[in-house]
Amino acid sequence: MTRIDDVARRAGVSTATVSRALRGLPTVSPATRERVLEAAAELGYTASPSASRLAGGRTGTVAVVIPRVTRWFFATVVEAAEETLHEAGYDLLLYNLGGREHARQRLLHTANLHKRVDAVMLVATPLEPADFVAVTNLALPGVTVSSGTAVPGWPRVLIDDRAAAATATGHLLALGHRRIAHISGDPSDELAFTTHIDRRIGYRQALLAADVRPEPELDVEADFTINGGSRATAELLRRGPLPTAIFAACDEMALGAMATLRQAGLRVPDDISVIGIDDHDVAGVVGLTTVAQPAAEQGRIGARLLLGPLGHGDPADAVEPPVILPTRLVVRESTAPPRAG
Template structure:
C-alpha cells in the first residue's frame, strides 16, 4: 500500500511538506501543492482523515447548519461552500434542520458539534444569545450567512435595500397599489430575510407618500405553493393590486401561476417582481433583484478556512451587492383594476 513516505520520496520532499500540501495548509506554494497532489493521485495514495486529525488536532470537516436544504437559496449557498472546502481538502458535514425547532435545539444546545468539526457555517438564522454563547464556547471559527451580527464573521446582502430596489422599480413604473408576498416574521427558526424585506416594502411605500395596507400583505411561506395561495388571496380581492412584490423568486413564480389561473395577463394586468435570480427566473422572464447566493457560500467558506490558517484572524463582515434585473413581468399599469379577478378588455 502506498504511503506518504512513497509520495515524499517521489517528489524529493520531506513528509512534513507533503502532508501540508495535501491538507491545504499554508506555507506551501501552489506549484508545490499541485505537484504533490498529482504525484499522490498517480501513486494511488489516499490520506487517512482520522490519522490526519490525530496528528493535527483537526477533523478536516466544516459543519453547515441549514434551515431547509431543499430550498434553492440554501442549496446554492451550500454548493458554493462545498466547492471551496473540497478544493482545500475539507469535508462538509450538513445539518439540515428541516424547519424543526427540536433539530435546532439538538444542534446548537448539545455537544453535537464538539470534536466533530473544525469550523461552523450557519445559514440564514440569527442565533439567540444562548446559541451564540455556545458557538463561542466551541472555540472554532464561525461564519453566519445572511445575518448582521457585530463581532462575528458574516456574509450577507442588504435585504432591506434589495426590497427597496424592487419597490422603487414598481413605483417608478407608476404602480401605487402594490401587494406583498413574504413569509412569517416570527417563529422558532428566526429567519433574517422575511423581517428585513417586509420592512423594505413598507419603508418604500412610506417614502412614496403611501401608507402600507395590511390587507395587501400575504404569507407565501417562501415556496412556490405558498406563493400561489398568497397570490390568489391578493388577486381575488375586490380592489386587487396592479403589482406584486414577492420576497423570493419561488413565491413570485407561484404568484405568476395564480395570475394565470385567474385569467390575468402579465405584465398587462399585473406586474410581478421577486428577489434572488433563481435558476428558473429567466425561464419565466421574471423581473427580479439578483443576489449572489453561490458566492455567499464561497466567501463564507473562505472566511473560516482563513481563520483556521491565521492565529490572529479578525472576524470580517462582508456585504455583497444585489442588482435589479428587468425582464418581461413588469410594466407600467395599463388599467385601473376593476372588481373581481378575471381578465378585462382594454
C-alpha cells in the same frame, strides 16, 4: 492498510519525520522529504483521518448549515462553498435543517459539533438567544451567510435586504403602481431569520418615501417556496380588491404568485405586475423581473472567510465588518405600468 510505520521503515526515518514531511512542515530537509514522499507514493499511503484528528485535534471538516437544499439560494450557496472548501482540502458536513426545530436543537446543543468540525458556516439559520450561548460555546471559527443576526467574532457575508426590497418596490412605484402587495415570511417570527423582516421593512420604507401608505391587507405571510407564493396570492385574490402589483420576497414565491394569477385568469403583467428577489435560474425562463443577488459568491466568500482562521486562507480575505454584496434590478416581462383606470 499501510500505516505510517511502514512508510517510516521504507524511508529509513522515524514516524515523526514521515508525519512532518507528508504535511509539508518546513522542518524537514529536502532530501529526507523526497525519500519520504517516494516511500509514501510507492506504498500508496495516506494518513488515517481518525488518527490524525485524535492526535492533532483538527478534523479537516467544515459544517455547513442551511434551511433547505431544495431552495435555489441555498443550493447555490452550498455548491459554491463545497467547491471552495474541497479545493482547500476540507470536507463538508451538510446539515439541512428542513424547518425541523429538533434538527436545529440537536445540531446546536446536544451533538458535540465542536469535535466533529473545525469551523461552521451558518446560512440563513435562525438563532434564538439560547442558541447564541451554544454557538459561542462551540468555540469554533465560523461565518454567517445571509443572516441579519451576527455571531460575535464571526465574519458575515450578506446582501442589504432592505435595500434590495426597496429597489424592487421602487421599480413598481416608478412604473406608477400605488397598490403594491407584499408576500413574505411570518412577521411575528422576528427572532432570528431576519431576511423577511428586513425585506418587509425595505418595502414599507420605499412606500412611505413615495407617500404611499402601507395597507395591512396587502401584506401577506407565506413561507419562502413556490407553494407559499401560490397560497399567499390566493389569499390576496380572496381579500380583494386586487393590488396592481405584487412584490414577492423571493423568486420562488414570485413564481408561485404568477402561477396562481394565471390560473385565476389574470395576465402578468397586463393585469398585475410581479417582481421577486434572487434571480433564480427560472426567472429568465418565465420572464420574471427581479432584484438579483449573488448567491454563489456568498457561498464562495463565506468559505474563504472560514479558511482564513483555519490557516488556509488568503490574509487579504480576513475582514471584520460584514461583507455586503451588491444587488441589481433585472427588468424582464413580469412588470409594467398599471392599467389605466
